[in-house]
Amino acid sequence: MKHLSSLTIALLLATPAAAQRTAPPTPAAVDPQVAALRDAALKDDIAYDIVEGLTTEVGQRLAGTEAEARARDWAVRKLTALGFSNVRAEPYKMPVWVRGDETAEIVTPVPQKLTLVALGNSASTGPRGLTGELAVFPSYAEFANAPASAIRGKIVYIGNAMQPTQDGSSYGSSGPARFTGPALASQKGAAAIVIRSIGTDAHRLPHTGVTTFPTGVKPIPAAALSTPDAALVERLAKRGQPIRLRLLLTPKMIGERESGNVIAEVPGTDPAAGVVLVGGHLDSWDLGTGAIDDASGVAITAAAAKRIMDSGQRPRRTIRVVWFGAEEVGGIGGADYARRHGAERHATASESDFGADRIWRFETELPEAAKAVGARLASALAPLGIVAGSGRAGDGTDIAPTIATGVAGVDLNQSGLRYFDTHHTPDDVLERVDPEQLRQNVAAWTTMLAVVANAPEEIGPVTRP
Amino acid sequence: MKHLSSLTIALLLATPAAAQRTAPPTPAAVDPQVAALRDAALKDDIAYDIVEGLTTEVGQRLAGTEAEARARDWAVRKLTALGFSNVRAEPYKMPVWVRGDETAEIVTPVPQKLTLVALGNSASTGPRGLTGELAVFPSYAEFANAPASAIRGKIVYIGNAMQPTQDGSSYGSSGPARFTGPALASQKGAAAIVIRSIGTDAHRLPHTGVTTFPTGVKPIPAAALSTPDAALVERLAKRGQPIRLRLLLTPKMIGERESGNVIAEVPGTDPAAGVVLVGGHLDSWDLGTGAIDDASGVAITAAAAKRIMDSGQRPRRTIRVVWFGAEEVGGIGGADYARRHGAERHATASESDFGADRIWRFETELPEAAKAVGARLASALAPLGIVAGSGRAGDGTDIAPTIATGVAGVDLNQSGLRYFDTHHTPDDVLERVDPEQLRQNVAAWTTMLAVVANAPEEIGPVTRP
Known part of the structure; x- marks a missing residue:
């Protein structure tokens, strides 16, 4: 397949098997503004700054501990300083286990x-x-x-x-x-x-x-x-x-303690079009400083949202960045989010919780009326070396309870080839993050937000099998 | 320099700068028996078996502790089972520090x-x-x-x-x-x-x-x-x-305890020609299991000596394999060896204490009358990708006190490019040893022993600056 461009491969994979026997369809055109946002994001420094800051100024942040509380305070300060709207922590109680x-x-x-x-x-x-x-x-x-x-x-x-x-x-x-x-x-x-x-x-x-x-x-x-x-x-x-x-x-259980999610928004022009939910988790295991799991995820999604916010044009849909608490110990933050916000209209939900190595694939789960959004994503993401997968999107512990309400999904998949070398070890520290691959992540998420948050189509609920 | 063979490069490096302006000298011929021993050693399993056994059946062996004593017992049993002569431990006392x-x-x-x-x-x-x-x-x-x-x-x-x-x-x-x-x-x-x-x-x-x-x-x-x-x-x-x-x-000092060297020999036919001393150190730091530092060194030198022993022809010179004790804490075993054996005639001394990655260079410090030995080594080692360096040989903590008495030296230098990634860490374990590179080490040491132990030249003392 070496003679096929990654764009062609992406489209072949994105189309049904029957279609592959005929000529590939004409790829969707790429909006020049989307391309410009994508290419500018390849020089991003915001995400690395967040990962460096969170791992250096907070460090490990085990769910329900005072360290996670310090991380929430840090997050509220950081997201406010970055210029987001409606920045707040939403606390909940949870049982806590300590080493x-x-x-x-x-x-x-x-x-x-x-x-x-x-x-x-x-x-x-x-x-x-x-x-x-x-x-x-x-x-x-x-x-x-x-x-x-x-x-x-x-x-x-x-x-x-x-x-x-x-x-x-x-x-x-x-x-x-x-x-x-x-x-x-x-x-x-x-x-x-x-x-x-x-x-x-x-x-x-x-x-x-x-x-x-x-x-x-x-x-x-x-x-x-x-x-x-x-x-x-x-x-x-x-x-x-x-x-x-x-x-x-x-180890011991120390009883009920407070945890919480931190939320920040880029308000959209059309509240009826639904929220585009993106995020990662703020808590980490206690052995390392949680650089790839998941300072990277909160950093990538916030950096991409900020790039849209700073683009000079408000998005159609509100982009909501959630830095979930207590993911590692059972997705408690994600469940609390769905309990509080599940009744609000969400257009899509997407989670970054697989490190910071390059994104190699994207997958979508979109209603029939919004399939063209997926085609535009394929064209816009292809120059980053990202192919379209044929799986069902909506993956991630924190978005799972929201996805379960029928919300459409867009997944951006990082390479996992070295993720489990250091996952949940003392070695999950800043040195694991490759700044160049992190930038490719920000470019992919910026592209996704530029396409999805501004899509003129209605993005309604989906029915998963 | 890509168009030059490694043999040519080796010879160029081995000759004085002035000579490089003229045609390179004709390389020394390689004894077919030496070549056969070298090539057979590229399939060696003895060294890996020693590293695997010492790290699995003994583990860490901090100098002066009961673990190092168990390592000495293991070493005496192993070297005896391998068929060496005059196998014995030579104990001494030393002050011991424990974590x-x-x-x-x-x-x-x-x-x-x-x-x-x-x-x-x-x-x-x-x-x-x-x-x-x-x-x-x-x-x-x-x-x-x-x-x-x-x-x-x-x-x-x-x-x-x-x-x-x-x-x-x-x-x-x-x-x-x-x-x-x-x-x-x-x-x-x-x-x-x-x-x-x-x-x-x-x-x-x-x-x-x-x-x-x-x-x-x-x-x-x-x-x-x-x-x-x-x-x-x-x-x-x-x-x-x-x-x-x-x-x-x-940590604390726990007083004087027993340590010791373990010695094994392949007796030569000509006692007057001097001993060829090779070895590494048996003790390790206490954090890992000392696979590269220095189970590899004791394994490589013993495996090479055994291959000469099993070749069907007794060497001219006695090959003495010493597994030194208490190297890490200050070369105490090496000093004890020189105190006991320094008056015996040694032809050469060589130490392997730099892991098990491939040997890329050899260096010699030989008396004028034995320079041809170095030329034959260059020819015999070149097919293993080993070049001749221009430094002064005789490197190593354990052989230093013996070298200091004027004994000639032959060094075989492992690549250090990844040695200090895991040196003295808990990560110095069997997984660090690449069996293929270990075999190249055994082949190089076997070649060196075949050339040096059988050299017809007198290998007398050298004067170092």
Whole structure:
């Protein structure tokens, strides 16, 4: 396919299979104002300034903690200074889990200290820790199909090597070891569980993330080993001797605390045309400073909105930028937003929560009457090297409750090839953000807002299967 | 120079500048047996097996601890099983420093937890830690030239970004912040010191390493921040507000303990021709499992010696493989070796202590009567992509005391371009070793041993300037 331009490829992918057997349709024309906004955004410095500021002047901002509260104050100041309208925080209450001490070591057959982190919602081992034999499962499938008799009273280990994928789909296939592994281990009578980090790197930096114990399932201590530590466990297991592990994890639930979303707007000229909702999440995990997850997302969407605001022409639709709170721990901010604002008319919803590497694809979920908006997006985004995907748009934890009300979606997909190298690790810091790729993101989002917020078509609700 | 073969380049570099203006000399012929040993070694599995075994079955092995003693036992068993002669440990006593707790956080202007590790020989802050204002110096030069009045009672910070270099020379230019910075900070009245890690990566994995407080200089708490944490400190410092740091480090000296070298030999046919000494160090820092520093070095040199041993022809000279103890904390094993064995006749000494990436250069320091050995090495190593350098050979902490007695040297230089990414960090684990590059190392060392141990020339002492 090397002889096809990316624009041609985009259009081929965007059209039904039958149409590909005939000549491709004539691409939609690109509005010169849209092209000018897009190209100017390739020199953007606003987004990097936001990421640098949030990671330096606030740092980690775990949901429901005083650090997240400081982040909200910072956000309100920043968005106000940038000139947005209707800037405010919308608070809500949520239960809060905080990390404690966390150490582990192999006791037999050979003393080896391991690097690990507790998963969100992990139970505590108590301050004296616990020691137990490892039940080693190379894969989630082997663990899930093992009888309780092989697990009862033991510390479960689940290997589960994750491969990088551009669309991030391997998170879905590798993630269950973290999402549901601990609850299933508890139900099978395990004393605790350590998993291979859900990550694609080979560094001694483990990946945290939330796990869920449904009502009625007793939480157990649950942690993730760095991938080299997991490989060490697997090499020792292959030698055939039993492995005993000492584990100390002292996280705790500290009760209900305040979290909140921060909202800012670029008011449109036609309130009846519906809101164009964009955003990312302000909270982060507590190990790094949340540069790619998700200072980048809040920065990209705010920078793009500001570029429209500063263009000299008010958009038709109101652009609403939401910096959601408490995403990492279960999408609490997104749910609160939908509860408060779900009855307002939204034209589209779009979320940036997959780092800051270049956007390679866009996808739309638009009503029939607005399909031409997608065609114009294809033409306008193609010069950024962005192709049209054929999936259904509306992806993202924070917009999911809004999308579920029937709102149209436009997704801009970052490359996930290195995202899971540092996702949820202490290494999610400013150094992970490539300023040039960040600018391409801002250009893509600026283009999207210029096309969608000004579209003359009605963008009504959609019906998803 | 792309049109020149690497062999031609090697010879050009190996000859004096004047000779380069004339035709290059005819390269030395390669003994077919040497070529066969070299090429077979490119399929070596012995070295990887040693690295895998030592990192998995022993793990970290800090000098003077029970872990290093376990490593010696493992080494004696392994070298005996491999078929070496005269395998034994040679113990000595040494003072031992061990790590304690280590945490740090910026208190003002904004709370930020920092990732750091104590430097070897660091003093303790005591269990309650200490809090102080940072005196931030972007470079060692600025720190060294600052008046004591700018430092007294403060916590010194020294930035000092290190660049990767193929020959590792940037360790010499960036290292003083660690080697002598803490002692100088103490002399200027600092309460403590934190330096930017001496490393070329951008991960949250700090680099430890030994520092030295000369007699009469009071040890102070001394630690290294990961490079992203150091960059964060520098970004905050640029904002102009004073930075206060809370520091907790509780390392301690635990007194005299036993360490030791492990020695194994391939006996030669001509005892009067002198020993060919090769080796690396068995001890490691305590954070990782010492895969590149220096399980690789002990593995490469032992694998090469075993390949000569198994070749069916005894070498002329005895090949002595020494796995030195206590290198990291000041070359104590190397000094003990020279004390015991310095009076024995050594033909050459060579050390592998720079990881396992490909060898790109060799250098020799040979007496005039043995210069032809160097020419034969050039021809035999060239097919491995190895060029002849013009520096003086005999590099390495462990062989330095032996080299100092006038022993000839042959150095095989690994590429240092990524060595300082993980040197002395928790990330020095098996995953850092590339099996293919490790095999090239074994081939180079096998070639060197085949040429040098069998050289018919007398290899007498050398006089270094």
